[in-house]
Amino acid sequence: MTNTPLPQLDDQRSKLMKQVRQRWQLYLFLLIPVIYILVFAYYPMLGVQIAFKNFQPRKGIWGSEWAGLVHFKAFFSSFYFSRTVTNTIRLSVYYLLVNFPLSIIFALMINIIVNKKLKHTLQTILYIPHFISTVVLVGMLMQILNPVTGLYGNIYRLFVPGEYPPDILSKAQPFTHLYVWSGIWQNLGWNTIVYIAALSGTDVELHEAAQIDGATRLQRIIHIDFPALLPTASIILILNSGSIMNVGFEKAYLMQNSINVVNSEVISTYVYKVGLSGATNQFSYAAAVGLFNNVINGILLLIVNSLSKKLSDGTRGLF
Amino acid sequence: MSEASYIQQKITNPKEDKLLYAVVYSILFLFALCILYPIIFIISASFSDGTEVQLGRVYLLPVKPTLDGYQAVFSHKNVLIGFRNTLFYTLAGTAINIIVTLLCAYPLSRKDMPFRGFFMFLFVFTMFFSGGLIPSYLLVTQLRMINTVWALLLPGAMSVYNMIITRTFFDSNVPVELLEASQIDGCSDARYFFSILLPLSHAVVAVIALFYAVGHWNAYFSALIYIRDPNLQPLQLILRNILLATRISLNEFEDPDLMEGKIGLEYLVKYALIVVSSAPIIALYPFIQKFFVKGVMIGSIKG
Numbered sequence: 001m002t003n004t005p006l007p008q009l010d011d012q013r014s015k016l017m018k019q020v021r022q023r024w025q026l027y028l029f030l031l032i033p034v035i036y037i038l039v040f041a042y043y044p045m046l047g048v049q050i051a052f053k054n055f056q057p058r059k060g061i062w063g064s065e066w067a068g069l070v071h072f073k074a075f076f077s078s079f080y081f082s083r084t085v086t087n088t089i090r091l092s093v094y095y096l097l098v099n100f101p102l103s104i105i106f107a108l109m110i111n112i113i114v115n116k117k118l119k120h121t122l123q124t125i126l127y128i129p130h131f132i133s134t135v136v137l138v139g140m141l142m143q144i145l146n147p148v149t150g151l152y153g154n155i156y157r158l159f160v161p162g163e164y165p166p167d168i169l170s171k172a173q174p175f176t177h178l179y180v181w182s183g184i185w186q187n188l189g190w191n192t193i194v195y196i197a198a199l200s201g202t203d204v205e206l207h208e209a210a211q212i213d214g215a216t217r218l219q220r221i222i223h224i225d226f227p228a229l230l231p232t233a234s235i236i237l238i239l240n241s242g243s244i245m246n247v248g249f250e251k252a253y254l255m256q257n258s259i260n261v262v263n264s265e266v267i268s269t270y271v272y273k274v275g276l277s278g279a280t281n282q283f284s285y286a287a288a289v290g291l292f293n294n295v296i297n298g299i300l301l302l303i304v305n306s307l308s309k310k311l312s313d314g315t316r317g318l319f
Numbered sequence: 320m321s322e323a324s325y326i327q328q329k330i331t332n333p334k335e336d337k338l339l340y341a342v343v344y345s346i347l348f349l350f351a352l353c354i355l356y357p358i359i360f361i362i363s364a365s366f367s368d369g370t371e372v373q374l375g376r377v378y379l380l381p382v383k384p385t386l387d388g389y390q391a392v393f394s395h396k397n398v399l400i401g402f403r404n405t406l407f408y409t410l411a412g413t414a415i416n417i418i419v420t421l422l423c424a425y426p427l428s429r430k431d432m433p434f435r436g437f438f439m440f441l442f443v444f445t446m447f448f449s450g451g452l453i454p455s456y457l458l459v460t461q462l463r464m465i466n467t468v469w470a471l472l473l474p475g476a477m478s479v480y481n482m483i484i485t486r487t488f489f490d491s492n493v494p495v496e497l498l499e500a501s502q503i504d505g506c507s508d509a510r511y512f513f514s515i516l517l518p519l520s521h522a523v524v525a526v527i528a529l530f531y532a533v534g535h536w537n538a539y540f541s542a543l544i545y546i547r548d549p550n551l552q553p554l555q556l557i558l559r560n561i562l563l564a565t566r567i568s569l570n571e572f573e574d575p576d577l578m579e580g581k582i583g584l585e586y587l588v589k590y591a592l593i594v595v596s597s598a599p600i601i602a603l604y605p606f607i608q609k610f611f612v613k614g615v616m617i618g619s620i621k622g
Contacts, residue, residue: 019433025508026426030438033423033477037442040474044450044458061457106350109343124608125351128358131600133537135555136593139562143364143593144357149586151360154375185354193615217336250540254559268452275453276544283453290451298448 051288064284071288080270084289085245088266091252092244095180100240102188104233107195108221123196126189138254141182145169175260179251198232199225235308242304245296267293365389365590369583372590388591391584394572395561398592401554408553409535412472416531417524419477420485425512427482428489429498446479452544459545470545471538471553478534481527484617488523489516526614529607536600558596562589 053064113119147153156165168174249268275286368383464470539555
């Protein structure tokens with residue numbers, strides 16, 4: 001009896017090895033993707049050490065001298081720290097607060113359309129802007145909102161002939177609103193898809209029973225449709241709050257000009273500017289700023305993921 | 320659905336219902352209008368006369384229709400180069416994406432593969448943490464891919480999110496019995512993939528191909544940081560240079576004389592460019608819409 005554990009372990013191991021050998025073709029399939037992910041995702045992760053070094057192009061990442069936390073301290077004490085962090089959080093929280101309730105409300109509204117053809121046409125229209133590229137979207141914004149030649153100016157002059165409207169593109173304040181509402185224009189329709197899918201799963205009999213009991217459509221929305229959305233909605237809310245420190249580079253950068261930079265400089269655009277766009281690129285400093293952002297994003301996502309797992313009894317985590 | 324609408328008719332709508340429908344339909348109608356109006360305006364402006372555009376006389380339909388804008392766009396040197404390059408990046412990039420994604424999703428969908436969990440973690444972890452912009456840039460420099468097409472094709476060879484969509488599809492849409500039956504008949508793992516799994520997975524391949532293709536068509540950031548050579552620049556980068564520029568130099572056109580003296584042409588060029596660059600995707604859109612929606616649905620099953 002005392003000797004059995006060892007052979008058993010050996011047994012298990014050889015069984016596993018046999019299984020691995022049997023499935024060798026599957027590992028062959030994985031070879032290219034694994035090489036890809038190691039080179040393009042994990043190797044750069046090792047490269048984050050540059051944030052703790054004084055990078056010198058000649059010596060490379062590995063050969064440069066350690067600098068400790070100098071670059072982090074420099075970022076935290078510069079005025080860019082509060083500016084970029086505040087702008088990042090302002091943009092994403094504002095967007096979340098508008099986008100989240102609106103996409104639920106629009107999904108509920110689209111869902112009550114009885115005529116199938118009308119519903120389909122409407123959905124087709126609402127999804128279109130999602131496929132427009134960021135460059136084109138910003139180009140459209142600039143053309144349309146041009147106070148002299150744009151649609152905005154044309155319509156303004158219908159009411160106030162001979163005058164030009166205020167130039168909202170070259171002011172700092174409207175930037176935040178333009179950023180958020182152009183995002184709503186582009187993505188609101190698309191964001192309803194998940195909710196409409198959830199609504200299509202609601203019980204028809206529940207609706208029938210409620211109708212026989214004399215419930216109005218609004219009452220049925222409040223008591224049947226809306227509760228059916230809650231599981232999906234809570235998970236989407238949690239996941240979105242996990243990316244609050246994560247404002248994409250492209251749109252903010254393209255909409256940026258020297259005047260609105262006070263409100264439009266987010267962490268990702270700042271990293272690009274100090275790291276890659278200038279004549280003197282501060283690689284180490286930019287990497288430190290980026291690392292700070294990535295770490296916060298990672299932590300937020302971990303928290304949010306465990307929250308969503310807890311709320312859904314383990315079925316709705318990302319990993 | 321038909322049953323529901325039957326009952327809908329049977330039960331008389333109370334007054335409140337009619338009010339609700341009136342409110343909802345008008346809100347949705349207004350929102351659809353908000354989406355369509357800017358798009359229609361851009362298209363109309365692109366076909367209008369330059370002077371009329373500059374004087375702000377276009378509201379809904381083209382005024383004094385011309386094709387000047389389009390003529391100018393297609394005689395712009397960089398635009399044609401951009402189109403050619405983007406077409407190449409989209410085709411080559413999507414092909415690479417699909418191959419790598421399928422190679423990765425298939426083994427990870429096999430529950431009988433040892434260490435499956437470990438490999439899954441290896442990929443999913445990269446969705447949550449990355450080295451960031453600077454280390455990635457230095458890697459591409461180190462690999463000597465700056466200013467080559469590879470910088471736009473290889474670093475994004477696979478999106479883990481799309482891989483998970485594909486894996487979920489394999490898991491949930493292809494019955495395990497097929498695998499078991501083919502294994503009894505002595506089918507190898509590779510043969511099962513090529514002869515059985517792939518023919519059953521056209522739908523998901525179409526979905527991820529479209530996700531990737533639209534991504535490539537609209538991509539701009541990688542080119543901004545990796546590509547300096549104007550002959551390799553994709554359309555979006557050239558678009559950005561023209562759309563966000565305040566003045567367009569006449570020398571950029573093949574025949575500057577043709578463009579000379581046409582008032583408001585620079586506005587027309589911008590409008591026409593917006594239309595021309597978005598047209599391929601918008602034109603395909605009605606056909607591919609259902610695939611996209613399907614993709615979002617599959618994606619929402621997990622995450």
